[in-house]
Structures are given as C-alpha cells and as structure tokens.
Amino acid sequence: xxxxxxYIPPSFGHPGCTRLAAMxxxxxxxxxxxxxxxxxxxxxKPARMLTGSATRASLESPIFCRSLARSLxxxxxxxxxxxxxxxxxxxxxxxxxxxxxxxxxxxxxxTYDGPLARTFTRLKLFSLGSLGLAxxxxxxxxxxxxxxxxxxxxxxxxxxxxxxxVSTALIAWIGTPYVGTMRLLEPNRNQVxxxxxxxxxxxRPQRTLVYQPEFLRPTSRPxxxxxxxxxxxxxxxxxxxxxxxxxxxxFDVKSGTSLxxxxxxxxxxxxxxxxxxxxxxxxxxxxxGKPTRYFNVHEELLDENWQVLG
Numbered sequence: 001x002x003x004x005x006x007y008i009p010p011s012f013g014h015p016g017c018t019r020l021a022a023m024x025x026x027x028x029x030x031x032x033x034x035x036x037x038x039x040x041x042x043x044x045k046p047a048r049m050l051t052g053s054a055t056r057a058s059l060e061s062p063i064f065c066r067s068l069a070r071s072l073x074x075x076x077x078x079x080x081x082x083x084x085x086x087x088x089x090x091x092x093x094x095x096x097x098x099x100x101x102x103x104x105x106x107x108x109x110x111t112y113d114g115p116l117a118r119t120f121t122r123l124k125l126f127s128l129g130s131l132g133l134a135x136x137x138x139x140x141x142x143x144x145x146x147x148x149x150x151x152x153x154x155x156x157x158x159x160x161x162x163x164x165x166v167s168t169a170l171i172a173w174i175g176t177p178y179v180g181t182m183r184l185l186e187p188n189r190n191q192v193x194x195x196x197x198x199x200x201x202x203x204r205p206q207r208t209l210v211y212q213p214e215f216l217r218p219t220s221r222p223x224x225x226x227x228x229x230x231x232x233x234x235x236x237x238x239x240x241x242x243x244x245x246x247x248x249x250x251f252d253v254k255s256g257t258s259l260x261x262x263x264x265x266x267x268x269x270x271x272x273x274x275x276x277x278x279x280x281x282x283x284x285x286x287x288x289g290k291p292t293r294y295f296n297v298h299e300e301l302l303d304e305n306w307q308v309l310g
Contacts, residue, residue: 074089078246106187110305114298117180117199124203125178134164172201177266177294184305196295197253205253208292215247215262216295228262234280235266250291260289 005236138157176198183195194210210216211226219227228248247262266281 016222022051068213101115106185106193108183109186109192110184110303112179112297112301112306113184113229114178114180114182115301116178120175120178121199122205123171124199124201127164131164131168168201174223175199176201177221177292179295179297182297195294198292198295206250206259206292207253208248208250208295210248212245212247215264220293221294223296225297225299226295228293229292230285232264232283233284247285248291250289257290259266260285260287261292261294262291 028211029105111197120293138161141151141157177197179198185192185195187192192213194213194216195209198206198208200206216226216231217229219225221227232247243266244251245264245266247264249261250259251257252259263286264287265284
C-alpha cells in the first residue's frame with residue numbers, strides 16, 4: 001500500500017489537500033455556468049439589459065461584453081447590407097437620364113383663362129344629351145300604340161331629330177373655337193410658342209401648339225378672334241433656306257396623338273424677276289389632317305406679354 005500511494009500526486013494523496021485541490025474545479029464550473037447564464041440572458045432579452053435592468057457590475061464585466069458583441073454582430077451586419085442596397089437604388093434613380101423636354105417644362109411667360117369655358121362645356125354637354133335622348137326616343141315613338149298615324153309619327157320624329165341636331169351643330173360651331181386656357185411658353189432662347197387649349201364638339205380636350213405666332217391674324221369668322229392665315233408673307237432670298245416651316249399642330253390631350261398640322265413651303269424661284277432685284281420666296285400653305293384653325297379669345301384680358309402677333 002505504501003509503494004502504491006507513492007505514485008499518487010501529493011495534492012491528491014494528502015488528506016488535508018483534498019479541498020484545496022477541488023477548489024479550482026469548482027471555480028471553473030461556476031465561471032462556466034455564469035457565462036452560460038449571461039449568454040442566454042443576452043440572447044433572450046438584449047433590449048432589457050441595454051435599457052438598464054442589469055447591474056453596473058454585469059455591464060462592466062468582460063463576459064457580458066463578449067456575449068453582447070456576439071449576439072448583436074449579425075444584426076449590425078444585416079443593417080449595414082440594407083443601407084448599402086438602398087443607397088445604390090437611390091443613386092441609380094438620381095443618375096437616370098432625363099426625359100425629353102415637353103412644352104409644359106418650358107418657361108411660362110404669360111397665362112390666360114377663358115371666363116366662359118365652363119359655360120360652353122355645359123352647353124355642349126346639354127346639346128349632346130338632348131340629341132342622344134331624341135335618337136333613343138324616336139323608335140319608341142314610332143312603335144308605340146296610339147291614335148296618331150304613321151305619317152304624323154314620322155313627322156314628329158324627324159322634327160325632334162332635326163331640331164336637336166341643328167342645335168348641337170350650332171353650339172359646336174360656336175363653342176369649338178373658344179379657348180379655355182392659353183399659355184405663352186419659351187422652350188429655348190429667342191423662341192416663343194403659344195399653347196391654346198380647346199374642347200371639341202365631342203367634349204374631347206385638344207391642344208394646339210403654335211410654333212410661329214406671327215402667322216396668327218384677326219379673322220372675320222363670327223365667334224372667333226384669331227385664325228391661322230392662309231396667305232403668309234413672302235421671305236427675302238437671305239431667309240430662303242427655310243424651305244419648310246411648321247406653323248402649328250393640334251394634339252388630342254388624352255391620347256397624345258396628332259390630329260393635324262399646318263406647314264408652309266417656300267418656293268424661291270416663283271417670284272424671281274431679274275438678277276438685280278432681290279428674289280423673294282413665295283409661301284404655300286399645306287394642311288395635313290384636321291388641325292384647329294380658329295380661336296376665340298378675349299383680347300381685353302391680355303396684357304403686354306401677349307404682343308407677339310404679326
């Protein structure tokens with residue numbers, strides 16, 4: 001027994017050293033348990049520990065700091081990735097190429113609002129409604145039983161349709177040239193465009209862009225103030241390089257399609273007499289489609305900014 005005990009280490013062989021030898025193991029186990037508890041608490045309730053529920057000693061301990069860093073490191077990395085992706089999207093949106101400049105993006109020099117625009121719109125709506133009602137009631141009047149003969153029914157139906165149709169056409173002829181809104185635009189330097197908004201007889205808004213305002217002239221047509229002239233003035237030979245000039249173009253506001261345009265073609269050899277005289281280019285107007293020619297504007301409401309007519 002003595003020979004066998006000589007091979008046992010002194011710390012475990014001596015009876016008085018049993019507690020001293022077991023103390024490092026107990027301390028190590030307690031530290032490991034405390035570390036596990038702190039890690040579980042930091043994973044379950046990290047917000048509560050950060051808000052002040054933990055003691056000052058636990059906040060300052062290295063175990064808590066390491067566990068808190070490990071628990072928050074995935075969240076911090078995710079937030080960083082999201083921030084970078086959002087920034088890239090904003091940069092791509094800001095660096096996108098700009099669209100082509102529209103007349104609405106041009107500099108507005110003057111504006112005009114027609115005081116009777118709503119009145120003409122209501123008149124057109126009423127006339128179209130009466131025409132539609134007369135068209136619907138005509139077959140009912142012809143087929144309904146009654147003491148009126150067929151000739152009398154035909155006469156009444158034709159009278160109702162003719163009256164409604166004539167009134168609708170008259171209101172459309174009067175109200176179609178009326179300008180509801182008008183703007184004087186400056187898309188480029190030394191260039192002025194007039195934008196005139198009207199309503200067709202079918203209550204569809206139309207927009208006419210007059211690229212050459214000097215071609216607008218006073219008109220003799222009733223219920224109209226201006227017209228696009230068919231007899232523009234001739235140009236001198238120095239300006240004869242402008243062979244084709246677009247005067248105006250009418251668009252449908254809802255669809256954006258072109259309804260028609262006014263073009264001027266200059267002939268440089270039509271009015272050339274001698275070599276000493278200065279040659280002039282005679283203008284020939286060409287109309288494509290059905291553009292708006294006549295406009296009804298209250299000239300007394302215009303200020304000096306609108307003095308661009310020829």
